[in-house]
Amino acid sequence: MRLGIDLGTTRTIVAVHDRGNFPIVSFSRPDGDLVEHYPTITADVGGKLVHGLEAEAAERDGAPSLHSWKRLLHHTRQDEPLVIGSVEVKPIELVTSFLEALRRDLFERSNVAGIMTESLECVVSVPANSHSTQRFVTLDAFKRAGFSVRAVINEPSAAGIEYAHRHKSTLSSRREHVIVYDLGGGTFDAALVHIANGHHDIELTSGVALLGGDDFDAQLCAMALEMAGRTFPTSSQARADLLRECRAAKESIHPNTKRIVLDLSALGDDAPEQPIVVPIADFYERVRPLVLETLEALEPIVTALRDEEQIGGDLAGIYMVGGATGLPVVPRVVRERFGRRVHRSPNPAAATAMGCAILAADERDRGTSLVSERFTRHFGVFREADSGDRSVFDAVFPKGTPMPESSGEPIVALRQYRAAHNIGHYRFVESAYVDEAGDPIGDMTPHAEIVVPFEGDAPQESPVGRLHGEGPRIEERYEVDAAGVIAVTITNLDARRAAKFVL
Ligand SMILES: Nc1ncnc2c1ncn2[C@@H]1O[C@H](COP(=O)(O)OP(=O)(O)OP(=O)(O)O)[C@@H](O)[C@H]1O
Numbered sequence: 489m490r491l492g493i494d495l496g497t498t499r500t501i502v503a504v505h506d507r508g509n510f511p512i513v514s515f516s517r518p519d520g521d522l523v524e525h526y527p528t529i530t531a532d533v534g535g536k537l538v539h540g541l542e543a544e545a546a547e548r549d550g551a552p553s554l555h556s557w558k559r560l561l562h563h564t565r566q567d568e569p570l571v572i573g574s575v576e577v578k579p580i581e582l583v584t585s586f587l588e589a590l591r592r593d594l595f596e597r598s599n600v601a602g603i604m605t606e607s608l609e610c611v612v613s614v615p616a617n618s619h620s621t622q623r624f625v626t627l628d629a630f631k632r633a634g635f636s637v638r639a640v641i642n643e644p645s646a647a648g649i650e651y652a653h654r655h656k657s658t659l660s661s662r663r664e665h666v667i668v669y670d671l672g673g674g675t676f677d678a679a680l681v682h683i684a685n686g687h688h689d690i691e692l693t694s695g696v697a698l699l700g701g702d703d704f705d706a707q708l709c710a711m712a713l714e715m716a717g718r719t720f721p722t723s724s725q726a727r728a729d730l731l732r733e734c735r736a737a738k739e740s741i742h743p744n745t746k747r748i749v750l751d752l753s754a755l756g757d758d759a760p761e762q763p764i765v766v767p768i769a770d771f772y773e774r775v776r777p778l779v780l781e782t783l784e785a786l787e788p789i790v791t792a793l794r795d796e797e798q799i800g801g802d803l804a805g806i807y808m809v810g811g812a813t814g815l816p817v818v819p820r821v822v823r824e825r826f827g828r829r830v831h832r833s834p835n836p837a838a839a840t841a842m843g844c845a846i847l848a849a850d851e852r853d854r855g856t857s858l859v860s861e862r863f864t865r866h867f868g869v870f871r872e873a874d875s876g877d878r879s880v881f882d883a884v885f886p887k888g889t890p891m892p893e894s895s896g897e898p899i900v901a902l903r904q905y906r907a908a909h910n911i912g913h914y915r916f917v918e919s920a921y922v923d924e925a926g927d928p929i930g931d932m933t934p935h936a937e938i939v940v941p942f943e944g945d946a947p948q949e950s951p952v953g954r955l956h957g958e959g960p961r962i963e964e965r966y967e968v969d970a971a972g973v974i975a976v977t978i979t980n981l982d983a984r985r986a987a988k989f990v991l
């Protein structure tokens with residue numbers, strides 16, 4: 489069975505390939521309702537973690553829970569545990585056990601249970617601005633949970649694939665570019681996708697790592713509390729209930745809605761006697777800055793289009809996907825800026841998963857992979873310069889470096905030098921931007937640190953000493969595979985000793 493899986497911040501969506509179609513999987517809730525998503529929620533039930541539909545139900549019964557943990561993967565280091573109720577769990581273990589539950593529920597409580605096969609070949613998506621650790625954790629967790637992963641692709645590429653599949657006619661030799669605008673639960677991603685001859689190439693990406701539907705819920709909640717003269721409840725149960733109520737109210741807003749009615753019963757004894765009525769215009773005014781923030785993040789892409797006349801002329805459209813574009817003010821503000829070129833997906837929450845499934849079903853020769861991806865951030869290492877007086881950033885794989893094709897050879901970068909110290913200390917980072925001197929600026933993610941002895945064997949204990957040009961010759965060999973996972977092998981060429989690290 490071939491599947492596409494979009495591990496979303498709030499909702500995980502699965503699409504399958506079934507005789508040329510790509511239906512979205514529905515799951516049955518414990519109460520029997522069918523939903524076309526699997527909640528990305530984990531709860532602690534008596535010291536044991538439960539996930540998805542079970543977690544959603546447990547949370548309603550008062551179990552401590554964690555929502556939107558995908559956001560935390562962007563910041564948390566791999567060895568730093570997350571806390572859910574009484575349970576501490578490492579990120580990789582959390583994602584693995586969530587995916588094990590998803591796999592089980594595909595077999596036990598989904599509408600495709602009857603056609604499931606033991607081997608599940610999937611394409612999975614990650615946010616375009618994910619750093620290598622996040623990609624690695626995702627890939628590794630899917631494998632550990634028993635999925636066979638054909639590819640890890642960027643979410644906007646997946647949406648671009650779905651657009652190309654759905655709107656073949658708007659694409660032509662003169663219109664080969666699509667801007668994907670993806671506003672999900674936790675992140676905003678934008679990408680300029682070039683589509684030609686069945687190939688998809690991400691030319692430029694942009695986004696806001698922490699902006700999504702969750703923030704609209706929080707604003708609605710804050711507004712209602714202000715109007716009621718109440719403060720945010722301290723109990724995490726009350727907070728979760730309140731946010732759930734606000735989210736449900738937000739999701740039921742349609743273009744003709746005039747006011748939002750919230751009863752704030754989650755506040756318990758402190759709940760106001762009358763429901764709170766928020767005029768829709770006030771709510772829209774309040775969240776407008778959030779939408780404007782997405783437009784600002786689109787600017788680098790728009791500027792690139794303007795600078796390159798021939799690209800600007802061939803824009804097939806701006807494709808709006810992600811559940812949070814369901815709030816009418818979102819497409820409205822985007823249309824104020826871009827007019828009729830804006831197309832909202834008929835199934836905005838599912839476009840990414842469908843794109844993954846379309847790619848998973850692709851039988852083309854692996855030599856001509858459907859997606860060629862690029863580094864969306866600069867990957868590099870801080871090394872000491874001027875005999876250790878200064879550190880300089882070396883962009884090993886600059887932003888825009890093409891990723892290897894899914895079946896292709898890894899891409900390699902080499903560095904050779906004479907060690908200046910008896911110990912090599914490498915701090916790897918990824919960065920969205922670098923300045924003119926090549927130093928990382930803005931959003932930067934430190935994601936690994938390794939220490940290698942160049943002389944003797946005890947790195948931590950022995951003090952760092954300078955070698956004054958007499959040090960051994962060192963080679964750093966970087967390899968990046970098609971999933972975007974980077975490994976480095978550091979070899980002491982004189983001592984013929986090598987150590988390999990997956991970053
Ligand atoms: N009809 C609707 N109106 C407004 N918002 C909606 C609607 N349906 C879903 N949403 C919002 O969409 C968000 C979830 O969108 P989606 O499923 O695309 O996100 P995700 O994939 O989980 O997150 P991300 O892409 O950030 O990882 C939630 O904030 C949800 O409240």
Ligand SMILES: [Mg+2]
Pocket residue numbers: 494496497643672673810840
């Ligand atoms: Mg999403």
